[in-house]
Amino acid sequence: MSQQQSFKKVSAITGMKDILPGESARWEHLEAIVRDWLAAYGYRNLRAPVLEHTRLFARGIGEVTDIVEKEMYSFTDALNGDMLTMRPEFTAGMVRATIEHNLLYERPQRVYAMGPVFRHERPQRGRYRQFHQIDVEALGFAGPDVDAELILMLARLWKLLGLKDVRLELNSLGLPEERAAHRQALVAHLETHIDVLDEEARRRMHTNPLRVLDTKNPAMQEMANSAPRLFDFLGEQSRAHFDGVCERLHDAGISYTLNPRLVRGLDYYNLTVFEWTTDRLGAQGTVCGGGRYDGLLELLGGKPAPAVGFAIGMERLLDLWEQDASYDTPAECDVYFVHQSEAAQRQAMRLAELLRDAGLKVMVHAGPSGFKAQFKRADLSGAAAAVILGDAELQSGRASVKWLRQEQADNQEQQQEMPFGQLVEFLQSRCKQKV
Known part of the structure:
Protein backbone atom coordinates (compact mmCIF):
# COMPACT_ATOMS: atom_id res chain seq x y z
CA MET A 1 0.00 0.00 0.00
CA SER A 2 1.39 3.41 -0.97
CA GLN A 3 1.98 6.20 1.59
CA GLN A 4 -0.73 8.29 -0.11
CA GLN A 5 -3.29 5.48 0.08
CA SER A 6 -2.58 4.78 3.76
CA PHE A 7 -3.05 8.38 4.92
CA LYS A 8 -6.42 8.90 6.58
CA LYS A 9 -8.33 12.01 5.57
CA VAL A 10 -8.12 14.78 8.18
CA SER A 11 -11.27 16.65 9.19
CA ALA A 12 -11.69 19.77 11.30
CA ILE A 13 -11.77 19.31 15.07
CA THR A 14 -15.28 19.03 16.49
CA GLY A 15 -16.50 22.44 17.55
CA MET A 16 -13.98 24.30 15.37
CA LYS A 17 -15.66 25.32 12.12
CA ASP A 18 -14.27 26.24 8.72
CA ILE A 19 -15.80 29.48 7.47
CA LEU A 20 -15.94 29.12 3.69
CA LEU A 175 -19.45 46.85 46.07
CA PRO A 176 -17.21 44.16 47.60
CA GLU A 177 -18.34 44.77 51.19
CA GLU A 178 -22.00 44.59 50.13
CA ARG A 179 -21.39 41.33 48.29
CA ALA A 180 -19.62 39.95 51.38
CA ALA A 181 -22.66 40.66 53.58
CA HIS A 182 -24.99 39.15 50.98
CA ARG A 183 -22.73 36.13 50.56
CA GLN A 184 -22.95 35.36 54.29
CA ALA A 185 -26.75 35.51 54.16
CA LEU A 186 -26.89 33.51 50.94
CA VAL A 187 -24.67 30.69 52.24
CA ALA A 188 -26.88 30.45 55.32
CA HIS A 189 -29.93 30.21 53.03
CA LEU A 190 -28.32 27.48 50.93
CA GLU A 191 -27.36 25.49 54.01
CA THR A 192 -30.99 25.44 55.14
CA HIS A 193 -31.99 24.07 51.69
CA ILE A 194 -29.14 21.58 51.32
CA ASP A 195 -31.61 18.78 50.54
CA VAL A 196 -32.73 20.39 47.23
CA LEU A 197 -29.26 21.37 46.01
CA ASP A 198 -27.81 19.30 43.18
CA GLU A 199 -24.18 18.16 43.16
CA GLU A 200 -22.95 21.23 41.27
CA ALA A 201 -24.74 23.61 43.67
CA ARG A 202 -23.31 21.87 46.73
CA ARG A 203 -19.83 22.20 45.25
CA ARG A 204 -20.32 25.92 44.59
CA MET A 205 -22.19 26.98 47.74
CA HIS A 206 -19.04 27.92 49.68
CA THR A 207 -16.81 28.97 46.76
CA ASN A 208 -19.14 30.84 44.39
CA PRO A 209 -22.65 30.89 45.91
CA LEU A 210 -23.97 33.61 43.57
CA ARG A 211 -23.64 31.17 40.68
CA VAL A 212 -25.94 28.71 42.48
CA LEU A 213 -28.79 31.18 41.93
CA ASP A 214 -28.17 31.07 38.18
CA THR A 215 -29.36 27.45 38.09
CA LYS A 216 -31.54 25.97 35.34
CA ASN A 217 -32.51 22.99 37.56
CA PRO A 218 -36.34 23.09 37.99
CA ALA A 219 -36.07 21.44 41.42
CA MET A 220 -34.02 24.39 42.69
CA GLN A 221 -36.13 27.26 41.32
CA GLU A 222 -38.25 27.79 44.45
CA MET A 223 -35.09 27.86 46.60
CA ALA A 224 -33.44 30.35 44.24
CA ASN A 225 -36.52 32.59 44.11
CA SER A 226 -36.68 32.78 47.92
CA ALA A 227 -32.94 33.46 48.36
CA PRO A 228 -31.75 36.81 49.79
CA ARG A 229 -31.42 39.35 46.98
CA LEU A 230 -28.10 41.08 46.54
CA PHE A 231 -29.99 44.17 45.44
CA ASP A 232 -31.42 44.48 48.97
CA PHE A 233 -27.89 44.72 50.40
CA ALA A 325 -32.58 40.50 7.52
CA SER A 326 -32.56 39.52 3.87
CA TYR A 327 -28.92 39.21 2.89
CA ASP A 328 -27.43 39.00 -0.59
CA THR A 329 -23.93 37.60 -0.88
CA PRO A 330 -21.67 40.37 -2.26
CA ALA A 331 -20.49 39.93 -5.85
CA GLU A 332 -16.97 38.59 -6.28
CA CYS A 333 -16.27 41.27 -8.87
CA ASP A 334 -17.82 44.04 -10.97
CA VAL A 335 -16.36 42.93 -14.30
CA TYR A 336 -15.44 39.47 -15.58
CA PHE A 337 -13.21 39.06 -18.67
CA VAL A 338 -14.07 36.26 -21.09
CA HIS A 339 -11.41 35.53 -23.73
CA GLN A 340 -10.74 33.22 -26.66
CA SER A 341 -6.96 32.92 -27.09
CA GLU A 342 -3.65 33.52 -25.31
CA ALA A 343 -3.29 36.89 -27.04
CA ALA A 344 -6.81 37.86 -25.93
CA GLN A 345 -6.05 36.77 -22.38
CA ARG A 346 -2.93 38.92 -22.29
CA GLN A 347 -4.92 41.93 -23.53
CA ALA A 348 -7.59 41.16 -20.91
CA MET A 349 -4.97 41.23 -18.16
CA ARG A 350 -3.71 44.64 -19.35
CA LEU A 351 -7.22 46.11 -19.46
CA ALA A 352 -8.11 44.55 -16.11
CA GLU A 353 -5.26 46.40 -14.39
CA LEU A 354 -6.53 49.71 -15.81
CA LEU A 355 -10.03 48.95 -14.50
CA ARG A 356 -8.64 48.11 -11.06
CA ASP A 357 -6.78 51.43 -11.10
CA ALA A 358 -10.20 53.03 -11.56
CA GLY A 359 -11.58 51.29 -8.47
CA LEU A 360 -13.42 48.35 -10.05
CA LYS A 361 -13.20 44.75 -8.90
CA VAL A 362 -12.15 42.62 -11.85
CA MET A 363 -11.59 38.93 -12.55
CA VAL A 364 -9.90 37.53 -15.68
CA HIS A 365 -10.86 33.97 -16.51
CA ALA A 366 -7.91 31.68 -15.82
CA GLY A 367 -6.97 28.78 -18.05
CA PRO A 368 -8.39 27.50 -21.34
CA SER A 369 -12.16 27.07 -21.42
CA GLY A 370 -14.92 27.46 -23.98
CA PHE A 371 -17.12 30.54 -24.03
CA LYS A 372 -20.05 28.64 -22.50
CA ALA A 373 -18.05 27.56 -19.46
CA GLN A 374 -16.55 31.03 -19.10
CA PHE A 375 -19.94 32.75 -19.19
CA LYS A 376 -21.24 30.33 -16.59
CA ARG A 377 -18.37 31.26 -14.32
CA ALA A 378 -18.92 34.96 -15.04
CA ASP A 379 -22.56 34.66 -14.01
CA LEU A 380 -21.67 32.81 -10.79
CA SER A 381 -19.22 35.58 -9.88
CA GLY A 382 -22.05 38.08 -9.54
CA ALA A 383 -20.35 40.50 -11.95
CA ALA A 384 -22.44 43.24 -13.52
CA ALA A 385 -20.71 42.88 -16.90
CA ALA A 386 -18.69 40.40 -18.91
CA VAL A 387 -16.05 41.86 -21.24
CA ILE A 388 -15.55 39.60 -24.24
CA LEU A 389 -12.23 39.49 -26.08
CA GLY A 390 -11.69 37.27 -29.10
CA ASP A 391 -9.65 37.50 -32.31
CA ALA A 392 -12.20 39.85 -33.91
CA GLU A 393 -12.10 42.20 -30.91
CA LEU A 394 -8.30 42.26 -30.93
CA GLN A 395 -8.25 43.16 -34.62
CA SER A 396 -10.86 45.91 -34.29
CA GLY A 397 -9.57 47.27 -30.95
CA ARG A 398 -13.11 47.15 -29.58
CA ALA A 399 -14.30 45.00 -26.68
CA SER A 400 -17.79 43.53 -26.43
CA VAL A 401 -19.50 44.28 -23.13
CA LYS A 402 -22.37 41.99 -22.12
CA TRP A 403 -24.55 43.03 -19.17
CA LEU A 404 -25.26 40.10 -16.88
CA ARG A 405 -27.70 41.65 -14.39
CA GLN A 406 -31.30 42.57 -15.14
CA GLU A 407 -30.95 46.01 -13.52
CA GLN A 408 -28.17 46.82 -15.99
CA ALA A 409 -29.93 45.34 -19.03
CA ASP A 410 -33.06 47.40 -18.31
CA ASN A 411 -31.13 50.62 -18.78
CA GLN A 412 -28.98 49.87 -21.81
CA GLU A 413 -28.56 47.36 -24.59
CA GLN A 414 -27.82 43.79 -23.49
CA GLN A 415 -24.50 43.83 -25.36
CA GLN A 416 -22.44 46.79 -26.55
CA GLU A 417 -19.10 47.41 -28.24
CA MET A 418 -16.59 49.85 -26.84
CA PRO A 419 -13.08 50.91 -27.99
CA PHE A 420 -10.32 49.75 -25.66
CA GLY A 421 -9.39 53.36 -24.94
CA GLN A 422 -12.91 54.18 -23.70
CA LEU A 423 -13.57 50.95 -21.82
CA VAL A 424 -12.41 52.17 -18.40
CA GLU A 425 -14.53 55.33 -18.38
CA PHE A 426 -17.52 53.47 -19.81
CA LEU A 427 -17.50 50.63 -17.23
CA GLN A 428 -16.65 52.92 -14.35
CA SER A 429 -19.70 55.09 -15.05
CA ARG A 430 -22.03 52.10 -15.53
CA CYS A 431 -20.80 50.12 -12.52
CA LYS A 432 -20.25 53.02 -10.11
CA GLN A 433 -23.19 51.99 -7.94
CA LYS A 434 -21.47 48.66 -7.33
CA VAL A 435 -18.04 50.06 -6.42
Whole structure:
Protein backbone atom coordinates (compact mmCIF):
# COMPACT_ATOMS: atom_id res chain seq x y z
CA MET A 1 0.00 0.00 0.00
CA SER A 2 1.39 3.41 -0.97
CA GLN A 3 1.98 6.20 1.59
CA GLN A 4 -0.73 8.29 -0.11
CA GLN A 5 -3.29 5.48 0.08
CA SER A 6 -2.58 4.78 3.76
CA PHE A 7 -3.05 8.38 4.92
CA LYS A 8 -6.42 8.90 6.58
CA LYS A 9 -8.33 12.01 5.57
CA VAL A 10 -8.12 14.78 8.18
CA SER A 11 -11.27 16.65 9.19
CA ALA A 12 -11.69 19.77 11.30
CA ILE A 13 -11.77 19.31 15.07
CA THR A 14 -15.28 19.03 16.49
CA GLY A 15 -16.50 22.44 17.55
CA MET A 16 -13.98 24.30 15.37
CA LYS A 17 -15.66 25.32 12.12
CA ASP A 18 -14.27 26.24 8.72
CA ILE A 19 -15.80 29.48 7.47
CA LEU A 20 -15.94 29.12 3.69
CA PRO A 21 -15.84 32.01 1.18
CA GLY A 22 -19.60 32.34 0.69
CA GLU A 23 -20.21 32.48 4.45
CA SER A 24 -17.15 34.60 5.24
CA ALA A 25 -18.59 37.39 3.09
CA ARG A 26 -21.31 37.75 5.75
CA TRP A 27 -18.65 37.86 8.47
CA GLU A 28 -16.73 40.58 6.62
CA HIS A 29 -19.93 42.59 6.12
CA LEU A 30 -20.77 42.34 9.83
CA GLU A 31 -17.22 43.23 10.85
CA ALA A 32 -17.30 46.33 8.62
CA ILE A 33 -20.58 47.46 10.21
CA VAL A 34 -19.16 46.84 13.69
CA ARG A 35 -15.96 48.81 13.01
CA ASP A 36 -17.93 51.81 11.74
CA TRP A 37 -20.31 51.56 14.72
CA LEU A 38 -17.43 51.51 17.22
CA ALA A 39 -15.62 54.35 15.48
CA ALA A 40 -18.76 56.48 15.87
CA TYR A 41 -18.27 56.23 19.65
CA GLY A 42 -14.50 56.79 19.64
CA TYR A 43 -13.37 53.19 20.18
CA ARG A 44 -9.98 52.07 18.84
CA ASN A 45 -8.67 48.59 18.09
CA LEU A 46 -6.34 46.78 20.52
CA ARG A 47 -4.93 43.41 19.41
CA ALA A 48 -3.65 41.22 22.23
CA PRO A 49 -2.09 37.76 21.71
CA VAL A 50 -4.16 34.60 21.55
CA LEU A 51 -1.81 32.96 24.10
CA GLU A 52 -1.41 34.31 27.64
CA HIS A 53 0.03 32.96 30.88
CA THR A 54 -2.49 30.65 32.53
CA ARG A 55 -2.20 32.52 35.82
CA LEU A 56 -3.64 35.65 34.15
CA PHE A 57 -7.00 33.93 33.62
CA ALA A 58 -6.94 32.05 36.94
CA ARG A 59 -6.41 35.36 38.73
CA GLY A 60 -8.62 37.55 36.57
CA ILE A 61 -11.59 35.29 35.79
CA GLY A 62 -11.59 33.38 39.09
CA GLU A 63 -10.21 29.96 39.98
CA VAL A 64 -13.64 28.50 40.84
CA THR A 65 -15.39 29.54 37.62
CA ASP A 66 -16.40 26.95 35.02
CA ILE A 67 -14.03 28.55 32.50
CA VAL A 68 -10.92 28.11 34.64
CA GLU A 69 -11.93 24.78 36.20
CA LYS A 70 -13.14 22.94 33.09
CA GLU A 71 -13.02 24.88 29.84
CA MET A 72 -9.58 26.37 29.21
CA TYR A 73 -7.14 24.99 26.64
CA SER A 74 -3.90 25.05 28.66
CA PHE A 75 -0.51 23.44 28.11
CA THR A 76 3.11 23.58 29.24
CA ASP A 77 5.46 25.53 26.98
CA ALA A 78 8.17 23.07 25.90
CA LEU A 79 10.66 25.96 25.61
CA ASN A 80 10.67 27.19 29.22
CA GLY A 81 8.04 25.22 31.15
CA ASP A 82 5.57 28.11 31.45
CA MET A 83 1.88 27.25 31.71
CA LEU A 84 0.11 28.91 28.78
CA THR A 85 -3.57 29.17 27.85
CA MET A 86 -5.42 30.00 24.64
CA ARG A 87 -7.62 32.94 25.58
CA PRO A 88 -11.12 31.88 26.73
CA GLU A 89 -12.25 35.54 26.75
CA PHE A 90 -10.77 38.95 25.92
CA THR A 91 -11.05 41.15 29.00
CA ALA A 92 -8.17 39.75 31.07
CA GLY A 93 -5.76 40.07 28.14
CA MET A 94 -6.97 43.57 27.29
CA VAL A 95 -6.45 44.66 30.90
CA ARG A 96 -3.01 43.00 31.01
CA ALA A 97 -1.99 44.95 27.88
CA THR A 98 -3.36 48.18 29.38
CA ILE A 99 -1.26 47.70 32.52
CA GLU A 100 1.88 46.53 30.72
CA HIS A 101 1.92 49.49 28.30
CA ASN A 102 0.68 52.16 30.75
CA LEU A 103 -2.26 53.06 28.50
CA LEU A 104 -4.06 54.89 31.31
CA TYR A 105 -1.07 57.13 32.14
CA GLU A 106 -2.33 60.07 30.06
CA ARG A 107 -6.07 59.47 29.66
CA PRO A 108 -8.87 56.88 29.84
CA GLN A 109 -9.12 54.46 26.94
CA ARG A 110 -11.97 53.21 24.76
CA VAL A 111 -10.75 50.04 23.06
CA TYR A 112 -12.17 47.00 21.29
CA ALA A 113 -11.06 43.65 19.87
CA MET A 114 -12.57 41.08 17.51
CA GLY A 115 -11.42 37.52 17.03
CA PRO A 116 -11.45 33.90 18.16
CA VAL A 117 -11.61 32.64 21.73
CA PHE A 118 -11.35 29.03 22.89
CA ARG A 119 -13.27 26.95 25.41
CA HIS A 120 -13.30 23.19 25.80
CA GLU A 121 -17.02 22.49 26.06
CA ARG A 122 -19.69 20.42 24.37
CA PRO A 123 -20.51 22.10 21.03
CA GLN A 124 -24.11 23.18 20.49
CA ARG A 125 -26.01 25.87 18.60
CA GLY A 126 -24.28 29.20 19.12
CA ARG A 127 -21.50 27.65 21.23
CA TYR A 128 -18.30 26.19 19.80
CA ARG A 129 -14.83 25.28 21.04
CA GLN A 130 -13.42 27.99 18.84
CA PHE A 131 -15.87 30.86 18.61
CA HIS A 132 -15.59 34.59 18.01
CA GLN A 133 -16.32 37.65 20.09
CA ILE A 134 -16.60 41.39 19.71
CA ASP A 135 -15.09 42.76 22.92
CA VAL A 136 -15.51 46.41 23.97
CA GLU A 137 -13.80 47.96 27.01
CA ALA A 138 -14.02 51.47 28.50
CA LEU A 139 -11.02 51.77 30.84
CA GLY A 140 -10.62 54.56 33.38
CA PHE A 141 -14.25 55.73 33.44
CA ALA A 142 -16.01 55.63 36.82
CA GLY A 143 -19.51 57.05 36.36
CA PRO A 144 -22.86 55.53 35.39
CA ASP A 145 -22.82 57.59 32.18
CA VAL A 146 -20.38 55.22 30.48
CA ASP A 147 -22.29 52.14 31.69
CA ALA A 148 -25.39 53.61 30.07
CA GLU A 149 -23.52 54.66 26.94
CA LEU A 150 -22.38 51.07 26.36
CA ILE A 151 -25.98 49.88 26.58
CA LEU A 152 -27.11 52.66 24.21
CA MET A 153 -24.35 51.64 21.81
CA LEU A 154 -25.71 48.11 21.76
CA ALA A 155 -29.26 49.30 21.16
CA ARG A 156 -27.92 51.22 18.15
CA LEU A 157 -26.14 48.11 16.82
CA TRP A 158 -29.33 46.03 17.03
CA LYS A 159 -31.09 48.82 15.09
CA LEU A 160 -28.33 48.95 12.45
CA LEU A 161 -28.65 45.20 11.93
CA GLY A 162 -32.45 45.20 12.01
CA LEU A 163 -32.60 42.76 14.93
CA LYS A 164 -35.88 42.05 16.65
CA ASP A 165 -36.85 40.46 19.97
CA VAL A 166 -33.58 41.26 21.77
CA ARG A 167 -34.28 42.13 25.42
CA LEU A 168 -32.16 43.92 28.02
CA GLU A 169 -31.80 42.52 31.55
CA LEU A 170 -30.11 44.64 34.19
CA ASN A 171 -28.80 44.20 37.75
CA SER A 172 -26.26 45.60 40.20
CA LEU A 173 -23.73 43.46 42.07
CA GLY A 174 -22.82 46.33 44.37
CA LEU A 175 -19.45 46.85 46.07
CA PRO A 176 -17.21 44.16 47.60
CA GLU A 177 -18.34 44.77 51.19
CA GLU A 178 -22.00 44.59 50.13
CA ARG A 179 -21.39 41.33 48.29
CA ALA A 180 -19.62 39.95 51.38
CA ALA A 181 -22.66 40.66 53.58
CA HIS A 182 -24.99 39.15 50.98
CA ARG A 183 -22.73 36.13 50.56
CA GLN A 184 -22.95 35.36 54.29
CA ALA A 185 -26.75 35.51 54.16
CA LEU A 186 -26.89 33.51 50.94
CA VAL A 187 -24.67 30.69 52.24
CA ALA A 188 -26.88 30.45 55.32
CA HIS A 189 -29.93 30.21 53.03
CA LEU A 190 -28.32 27.48 50.93
CA GLU A 191 -27.36 25.49 54.01
CA THR A 192 -30.99 25.44 55.14
CA HIS A 193 -31.99 24.07 51.69
CA ILE A 194 -29.14 21.58 51.32
CA ASP A 195 -31.61 18.78 50.54
CA VAL A 196 -32.73 20.39 47.23
CA LEU A 197 -29.26 21.37 46.01
CA ASP A 198 -27.81 19.30 43.18
CA GLU A 199 -24.18 18.16 43.16
CA GLU A 200 -22.95 21.23 41.27
CA ALA A 201 -24.74 23.61 43.67
CA ARG A 202 -23.31 21.87 46.73
CA ARG A 203 -19.83 22.20 45.25
CA ARG A 204 -20.32 25.92 44.59
CA MET A 205 -22.19 26.98 47.74
CA HIS A 206 -19.04 27.92 49.68
CA THR A 207 -16.81 28.97 46.76
CA ASN A 208 -19.14 30.84 44.39
CA PRO A 209 -22.65 30.89 45.91
CA LEU A 210 -23.97 33.61 43.57
CA ARG A 211 -23.64 31.17 40.68
CA VAL A 212 -25.94 28.71 42.48
CA LEU A 213 -28.79 31.18 41.93
CA ASP A 214 -28.17 31.07 38.18
CA THR A 215 -29.36 27.45 38.09
CA LYS A 216 -31.54 25.97 35.34
CA ASN A 217 -32.51 22.99 37.56
CA PRO A 218 -36.34 23.09 37.99
CA ALA A 219 -36.07 21.44 41.42
CA MET A 220 -34.02 24.39 42.69
CA GLN A 221 -36.13 27.26 41.32
CA GLU A 222 -38.25 27.79 44.45
CA MET A 223 -35.09 27.86 46.60
CA ALA A 224 -33.44 30.35 44.24
CA ASN A 225 -36.52 32.59 44.11
CA SER A 226 -36.68 32.78 47.92
CA ALA A 227 -32.94 33.46 48.36
CA PRO A 228 -31.75 36.81 49.79
CA ARG A 229 -31.42 39.35 46.98
CA LEU A 230 -28.10 41.08 46.54
CA PHE A 231 -29.99 44.17 45.44
CA ASP A 232 -31.42 44.48 48.97
CA PHE A 233 -27.89 44.72 50.40
CA LEU A 234 -26.81 47.67 48.25
CA GLY A 235 -25.74 50.82 50.02
CA GLU A 236 -26.37 54.44 49.05
CA GLN A 237 -23.39 54.69 46.68
CA SER A 238 -24.28 51.55 44.75
CA ARG A 239 -27.93 52.48 44.48
CA ALA A 240 -27.03 55.97 43.26
CA HIS A 241 -24.80 54.47 40.56
CA PHE A 242 -27.51 52.07 39.45
CA ASP A 243 -30.16 54.80 39.48
CA GLY A 244 -27.85 56.91 37.31
CA VAL A 245 -27.69 54.13 34.71
CA CYS A 246 -31.45 53.61 34.76
CA GLU A 247 -32.19 57.33 34.42
CA ARG A 248 -30.04 57.59 31.31
CA LEU A 249 -31.68 54.52 29.79
CA HIS A 250 -35.06 56.08 30.50
CA ASP A 251 -33.92 59.33 28.84
CA ALA A 252 -33.03 57.35 25.71
CA GLY A 253 -36.25 55.31 25.69
CA ILE A 254 -34.44 52.00 26.32
CA SER A 255 -36.66 49.46 28.11
CA TYR A 256 -35.17 46.83 30.43
CA THR A 257 -36.07 44.20 33.00
CA LEU A 258 -34.53 44.20 36.45
CA ASN A 259 -33.22 40.66 37.02
CA PRO A 260 -31.92 40.27 40.61
CA ARG A 261 -30.50 36.82 39.74
CA LEU A 262 -28.33 38.13 36.91
CA VAL A 263 -24.73 37.62 38.09
CA ARG A 264 -22.66 36.87 34.96
CA GLY A 265 -20.18 33.99 34.92
CA LEU A 266 -16.93 35.72 35.85
CA ASP A 267 -15.63 36.81 39.26
CA TYR A 268 -14.41 40.29 38.33
CA TYR A 269 -17.77 42.10 37.99
CA ASN A 270 -19.12 44.75 40.39
CA LEU A 271 -21.94 47.31 40.29
CA THR A 272 -23.71 47.30 36.88
CA VAL A 273 -24.16 43.99 35.04
CA PHE A 274 -26.35 43.46 31.98
CA GLU A 275 -27.29 40.95 29.31
CA TRP A 276 -29.12 41.20 25.99
CA THR A 277 -31.08 37.99 25.40
CA THR A 278 -33.40 36.39 22.86
CA ASP A 279 -35.70 33.36 22.66
CA ARG A 280 -34.70 32.61 19.06
CA LEU A 281 -31.33 30.88 19.61
CA GLY A 282 -32.43 27.86 21.57
CA ALA A 283 -30.88 27.26 24.99
CA GLN A 284 -28.03 29.71 24.34
CA GLY A 285 -30.11 32.88 24.44
CA THR A 286 -27.51 35.43 25.56
CA VAL A 287 -26.33 37.54 22.61
CA CYS A 288 -24.27 40.02 24.63
CA GLY A 289 -23.20 40.34 28.25
CA GLY A 290 -21.14 42.78 30.24
CA GLY A 291 -20.81 45.11 33.14
CA ARG A 292 -18.45 47.00 35.42
CA TYR A 293 -15.23 45.49 36.81
CA ASP A 294 -13.55 48.26 38.79
CA GLY A 295 -11.21 46.00 40.77
CA LEU A 296 -9.66 44.02 37.92
CA LEU A 297 -6.78 46.35 37.04
CA GLU A 298 -5.53 46.36 40.63
CA LEU A 299 -6.13 42.60 40.91
CA LEU A 300 -3.84 42.03 37.91
CA GLY A 301 -1.04 44.23 39.27
CA GLY A 302 -1.97 47.65 37.94
CA LYS A 303 -2.90 50.88 39.66
CA PRO A 304 -6.55 50.99 40.79
CA ALA A 305 -8.78 52.21 37.97
CA PRO A 306 -12.46 51.80 37.06
CA ALA A 307 -13.50 49.84 33.99
CA VAL A 308 -16.62 48.60 32.21
CA GLY A 309 -17.20 46.58 29.05
CA PHE A 310 -19.09 43.87 27.20
CA ALA A 311 -18.65 40.96 24.81
CA ILE A 312 -20.86 39.84 21.90
CA GLY A 313 -20.83 36.31 20.52
CA MET A 314 -20.40 36.76 16.77
CA GLU A 315 -21.82 33.37 15.77
CA ARG A 316 -25.00 34.09 17.72
CA LEU A 317 -25.20 37.61 16.32
CA LEU A 318 -24.85 36.31 12.75
CA ASP A 319 -27.51 33.70 13.42
CA LEU A 320 -29.95 36.38 14.58
CA TRP A 321 -29.00 38.76 11.77
CA GLU A 322 -29.67 36.15 9.11
CA GLN A 323 -33.07 35.38 10.67
CA ASP A 324 -34.11 39.04 10.68
CA ALA A 325 -32.58 40.50 7.52
CA SER A 326 -32.56 39.52 3.87
CA TYR A 327 -28.92 39.21 2.89
CA ASP A 328 -27.43 39.00 -0.59
CA THR A 329 -23.93 37.60 -0.88
CA PRO A 330 -21.67 40.37 -2.26
CA ALA A 331 -20.49 39.93 -5.85
CA GLU A 332 -16.97 38.59 -6.28
CA CYS A 333 -16.27 41.27 -8.87
CA ASP A 334 -17.82 44.04 -10.97
CA VAL A 335 -16.36 42.93 -14.30
CA TYR A 336 -15.44 39.47 -15.58
CA PHE A 337 -13.21 39.06 -18.67
CA VAL A 338 -14.07 36.26 -21.09
CA HIS A 339 -11.41 35.53 -23.73
CA GLN A 340 -10.74 33.22 -26.66
CA SER A 341 -6.96 32.92 -27.09
CA GLU A 342 -3.65 33.52 -25.31
CA ALA A 343 -3.29 36.89 -27.04
CA ALA A 344 -6.81 37.86 -25.93
CA GLN A 345 -6.05 36.77 -22.38
CA ARG A 346 -2.93 38.92 -22.29
CA GLN A 347 -4.92 41.93 -23.53
CA ALA A 348 -7.59 41.16 -20.91
CA MET A 349 -4.97 41.23 -18.16
CA ARG A 350 -3.71 44.64 -19.35
CA LEU A 351 -7.22 46.11 -19.46
CA ALA A 352 -8.11 44.55 -16.11
CA GLU A 353 -5.26 46.40 -14.39
CA LEU A 354 -6.53 49.71 -15.81
CA LEU A 355 -10.03 48.95 -14.50
CA ARG A 356 -8.64 48.11 -11.06
CA ASP A 357 -6.78 51.43 -11.10
CA ALA A 358 -10.20 53.03 -11.56
CA GLY A 359 -11.58 51.29 -8.47
CA LEU A 360 -13.42 48.35 -10.05
CA LYS A 361 -13.20 44.75 -8.90
CA VAL A 362 -12.15 42.62 -11.85
CA MET A 363 -11.59 38.93 -12.55
CA VAL A 364 -9.90 37.53 -15.68
CA HIS A 365 -10.86 33.97 -16.51
CA ALA A 366 -7.91 31.68 -15.82
CA GLY A 367 -6.97 28.78 -18.05
CA PRO A 368 -8.39 27.50 -21.34
CA SER A 369 -12.16 27.07 -21.42
CA GLY A 370 -14.92 27.46 -23.98
CA PHE A 371 -17.12 30.54 -24.03
CA LYS A 372 -20.05 28.64 -22.50
CA ALA A 373 -18.05 27.56 -19.46
CA GLN A 374 -16.55 31.03 -19.10
CA PHE A 375 -19.94 32.75 -19.19
CA LYS A 376 -21.24 30.33 -16.59
CA ARG A 377 -18.37 31.26 -14.32
CA ALA A 378 -18.92 34.96 -15.04
CA ASP A 379 -22.56 34.66 -14.01
CA LEU A 380 -21.67 32.81 -10.79
CA SER A 381 -19.22 35.58 -9.88
CA GLY A 382 -22.05 38.08 -9.54
CA ALA A 383 -20.35 40.50 -11.95
CA ALA A 384 -22.44 43.24 -13.52
CA ALA A 385 -20.71 42.88 -16.90
CA ALA A 386 -18.69 40.40 -18.91
CA VAL A 387 -16.05 41.86 -21.24
CA ILE A 388 -15.55 39.60 -24.24
CA LEU A 389 -12.23 39.49 -26.08
CA GLY A 390 -11.69 37.27 -29.10
CA ASP A 391 -9.65 37.50 -32.31
CA ALA A 392 -12.20 39.85 -33.91
CA GLU A 393 -12.10 42.20 -30.91
CA LEU A 394 -8.30 42.26 -30.93
CA GLN A 395 -8.25 43.16 -34.62
CA SER A 396 -10.86 45.91 -34.29
CA GLY A 397 -9.57 47.27 -30.95
CA ARG A 398 -13.11 47.15 -29.58
CA ALA A 399 -14.30 45.00 -26.68
CA SER A 400 -17.79 43.53 -26.43
CA VAL A 401 -19.50 44.28 -23.13
CA LYS A 402 -22.37 41.99 -22.12
CA TRP A 403 -24.55 43.03 -19.17
CA LEU A 404 -25.26 40.10 -16.88
CA ARG A 405 -27.70 41.65 -14.39
CA GLN A 406 -31.30 42.57 -15.14
CA GLU A 407 -30.95 46.01 -13.52
CA GLN A 408 -28.17 46.82 -15.99
CA ALA A 409 -29.93 45.34 -19.03
CA ASP A 410 -33.06 47.40 -18.31
CA ASN A 411 -31.13 50.62 -18.78
CA GLN A 412 -28.98 49.87 -21.81
CA GLU A 413 -28.56 47.36 -24.59
CA GLN A 414 -27.82 43.79 -23.49
CA GLN A 415 -24.50 43.83 -25.36
CA GLN A 416 -22.44 46.79 -26.55
CA GLU A 417 -19.10 47.41 -28.24
CA MET A 418 -16.59 49.85 -26.84
CA PRO A 419 -13.08 50.91 -27.99
CA PHE A 420 -10.32 49.75 -25.66
CA GLY A 421 -9.39 53.36 -24.94
CA GLN A 422 -12.91 54.18 -23.70
CA LEU A 423 -13.57 50.95 -21.82
CA VAL A 424 -12.41 52.17 -18.40
CA GLU A 425 -14.53 55.33 -18.38
CA PHE A 426 -17.52 53.47 -19.81
CA LEU A 427 -17.50 50.63 -17.23
CA GLN A 428 -16.65 52.92 -14.35
CA SER A 429 -19.70 55.09 -15.05
CA ARG A 430 -22.03 52.10 -15.53
CA CYS A 431 -20.80 50.12 -12.52
CA LYS A 432 -20.25 53.02 -10.11
CA GLN A 433 -23.19 51.99 -7.94
CA LYS A 434 -21.47 48.66 -7.33
CA VAL A 435 -18.04 50.06 -6.42
